[in-house]
Amino acid sequence: RQSMKDCNEFVAAFEKVIKKPKRQESKIYYTGIDLGTACVVLAVLDENRKPVAGAYRYADVVRDGMVVDYIGAVELVRELKEELEQTLKTELVYAAASLPPGTDELDGGAIKNVVQSAGFELTNLLDEPTAANQLLNITDGAVVDIGGGTTGISIVENGHVVKVADEATGGTHLSLVIAGAYKFPFEAAETYKRNGKNHEELLPTLKPVIEKISSIIIQQTQGYNVEGIYLVGGTACLKNIETIIEKATGIPTYKPTNPMFVTPLGIAISC
Ligand code: ATP
Incomplete structure (x- = not known):
């Protein structure tokens, strides 16, 4: 299937830039933040929506989709943001985030606050499997x-x-x-x-x-x-x-x- 092939190529390109970020000029950068139970991932795309950098860390700041360590979550996202900013030599402004389906009423606010407190402007908040289907x-x-x-x-x-x-x-x-x-x-x-x-x-x-x-x-x-x-x-x-x-x-x-x-x-x- 073409869409699976495209998805595999996109992920492979991302895996490459995690190891070796692309330092090119872009007018705008888009950051995806996956604040997971086991792992926090930041994925950065350029103005053409191509992967340019990424970072991830195993952490225990979210449990079953709920933010259980708010300060820890903010610090971790900020740390990864700063790490990526230094690598790309730019400020990362815009970010989208996700949450497990059905938890938005309970925790959408907390995720939003984590992203904003870490210094991002939140442009979108969507559920995880729907996000995956974008790819x-x-x-x-x-x-x-x-x-x-x-x-x-x-x-x-x-x-x-x-x-x-x-x-x-x-x-x-x-x-x-x-x-x-x-x-x-x-x-x-x-x-x-x-x-x-x-x-x-x-x-x-x-x-x-x-x-x-x-x-x-x-x-x-x-x-x-x-x-x-x-x-x-x-x-x-x-x-x-x-x-x-x-x-x-x-x-x-x-x-x-x-x-x-x-x-x-x-x-x-x-x-
Ligand atoms: P959730 O979506 O439930 O909030 P999350 O976003 O942290 O969690 P992911 O980052 O998609 O979830 O996946 C983390 C899980 O995947 C962990 O349980 C981790 O042990 C498991 N995992 C990661 N790599 C592998 C691997 N190579 N083989 C098996 N399991 C793996």
Whole structure:
């Protein structure tokens, strides 16, 4: 599919500029801020909406989509902003941010305040799977964003989002299962899980949680004619997670080469 190929190329370009930022002149920069449960990502696009720089850090400032450490979140976003500004030798002014679907009434204000207190002008606030679809460009199907704390689902029909949902199961739960099974502290379990070399060995242990995620997808897509599931979010990096989800849901399941940065880039595109 062309849109998946475009998405993969866009993410690959972003991965390159995370390592080696592009220092070129641009009249305006757009920053996407993904304030996640496990990871905070900033993605910067230039005036042509092409990736020029990016930075991310694992942090514990948000839980299940809620800002639990407000000061820590502001400091972290400000730190990443300053780091990117020094690299690009410019001031980053405009930013968009996202939040898990359905949490806007509860926490939209907090996310907005974090972004503004860090020195940005907030231009857009949208839900995570809808942001991801700015890059995927799915006209029919379900975008499933499996992050750290939650799984967000956005159902798209004829190019329109017809339903969004979010439930509290994600990568953190997988790490907790690894911590229990391997008698690792949580942080060690996280690191072990993120290493692709361990994925094959881990998959049987993680299967029950992935099946739980699949049952959430089945429940939330009931009553809709979903012909394809498109996985994004850091947890979708787990090798063969798509095979288990496809088998459990009976719906063809696809994922980009690197699902981790699709949402932050989609947020930046919507800035
Ligand atoms: P949420 O969307 O729930 O607020 P988030 O935005 O922090 O969370 P992401 O940044 O999309 O979520 O993903 C973070 C999760 O992805 C963490 O649980 C992390 O352990 C997991 N993760 C990151 N890289 C990998 C990898 N290579 N393999 C397996 N899991 C990974």
